[in-house]
Amino acid sequence: MTWKTLFPVDLADEGRLSRREFGRFLGLVAAGFTTGIGYLCLSKRPLDGAPSPADAPAQLKVCRAEELAPGNSFLFSYRNPQDRCILIHTAQGQWRAYRQACTHLGCAVRWDGKGLQCPCHNGHFEVEQGFPTQGPPTRPLSRLAVDLRDDGWVWILCDLPREAA
Amino acid sequence: MVSAEYGFFIDPQRCIGCRSCVASCAECGTHRGHSMIHLDEVDRLASTQTGPTVCMHCEDPICAMSCPADAIKRSEDGVVHASQKPRCVACQNCELSCPFGVPVVYSGLEQMLKCDLCYDRTSLGQRPMCATVCPSQALLFAPRHQVAGLRAGQPLREFQIGSLRVKTRNAIMVPDPETPLNLDADLLCGGF
Numbered sequence: 001m002t003w004k005t006l007f008p009v010d011l012a013d014e015g016r017l018s019r020r021e022f023g024r025f026l027g028l029v030a031a032g033f034t035t036g037i038g039y040l041c042l043s044k045r046p047l048d049g050a051p052s053p054a055d056a057p058a059q060l061k062v063c064r065a066e067e068l069a070p071g072n073s074f075l076f077s078y079r080n081p082q083d084r085c086i087l088i089h090t091a092q093g094q095w096r097a098y099r100q101a102c103t104h105l106g107c108a109v110r111w112d113g114k115g116l117q118c119p120c121h122n123g124h125f126e127v128e129q130g131f132p133t134q135g136p137p138t139r140p141l142s143r144l145a146v147d148l149r150d151d152g153w154v155w156i157l158c159d160l161p162r163e164a165a
Numbered sequence: 166m167v168s169a170e171y172g173f174f175i176d177p178q179r180c181i182g183c184r185s186c187v188a189s190c191a192e193c194g195t196h197r198g199h200s201m202i203h204l205d206e207v208d209r210l211a212s213t214q215t216g217p218t219v220c221m222h223c224e225d226p227i228c229a230m231s232c233p234a235d236a237i238k239r240s241e242d243g244v245v246h247a248s249q250k251p252r253c254v255a256c257q258n259c260e261l262s263c264p265f266g267v268p269v270v271y272s273g274l275e276q277m278l279k280c281d282l283c284y285d286r287t288s289l290g291q292r293p294m295c296a297t298v299c300p301s302q303a304l305l306f307a308p309r310h311q312v313a314g315l316r317a318g319q320p321l322r323e324f325q326i327g328s329l330r331v332k333t334r335n336a337i338m339v340p341d342p343e344t345p346l347n348l349d350a351d352l353l354c355g356g357f
Binding site for chain 1: 225226229230235237238239240241246
């Protein structure tokens with residue numbers, strides 16, 4: 001391949017794509033879309049890790065309440081090791097638990113002392129109910145029910161139904 | 166696309182040096198106030214003869230081949246365009262390589278601009294700006310088959326410049342071989 005082929009003088013030859021190459025590209029993209037959408041339809045699982053109807057309530061003992069001082073957070077896994085969640089003890093003494101997956105593109109959100117911040121696109125969620133307050137996310141975080149029991153342990157009871165944003 | 170039927174015919178013998186082409190070229194909206202035509206005085210002391218130089222649109226454009234940034238392109242109709250702004254690095258290779266001395270790198274723009282046959286006009290079937298204003302029609306944009314009836318002489322599209330043989334889209338009108346050239350070689354070319 002000479003430099004004249006790589007850098008053609010004629011405008012028409014620049015970035016030339018044969019019909020066969022273009023057809024192959026279209027076929028691959030179409031197959032990829034079909035497979036991906038088919039998988040999502042069959043799994044019936046939202047991308048942000050929210051529970052599917054098949055998920056039964058599952059109780060989990062997370063940590064002792066005195067281990068988590070007000071204004072701090074604690075990371076844990078809920079239904080499986082990939083189901084990353086965050087337990088928050090707010091400065092006002094409330095307990096909240098959310099899935100870490102940002103409802104925009106699934107990055108892990110983190111506790112910044114006031115709310116939940118997603119570092120990928122600077123999204124922000126308020127801690128009370130997980131509603132988005134800033135950035136690209138439009139849906140609330142997937143929320144878990146927290147129970148503080150008399151024996152001093154913090155329990156996760158189940159997924160809370162998603163409320164309208 | 167510029168019709169292949171139409172050609173640009175330059176007849177220096179008809180040029181009267183009025184500079185209308187230079188002014189009209191600069192006025193064209195796509196040229197940003199710069200004229201792409203060079204109007205040369207052949208020998209100002211001894212003669213009033215002038216000659217306009219527009220891009221000849223070579224079939225093997227040396228400016229494009231010498232461009233290290235791949236910025237000069239030729240379209241399907243054989244028109245060699247001015248450099249593409251995002252690519253041009255203003256290196257002046259094209260200026261130095263062009264056998265007709267057409268491309269000019271503008272230091273303020275940091276870009277080479279040259280005659281592109283008024284592509285915005287000719288691709289829509291209109292004539293280039295210079296050809297519309299030339300009062301003596303030294304610059305003629307016309308169907309090729311009509312030229313024989315409009316002009317004496319023959320269109321020349323092949324040139325030997327040193328060891329370089331250049332074929333062009335545009336043509337220069339030269340006298341018929343039978344007609345003796347009425348040129349004072351001693352005067353014009355210094356005795357060569």
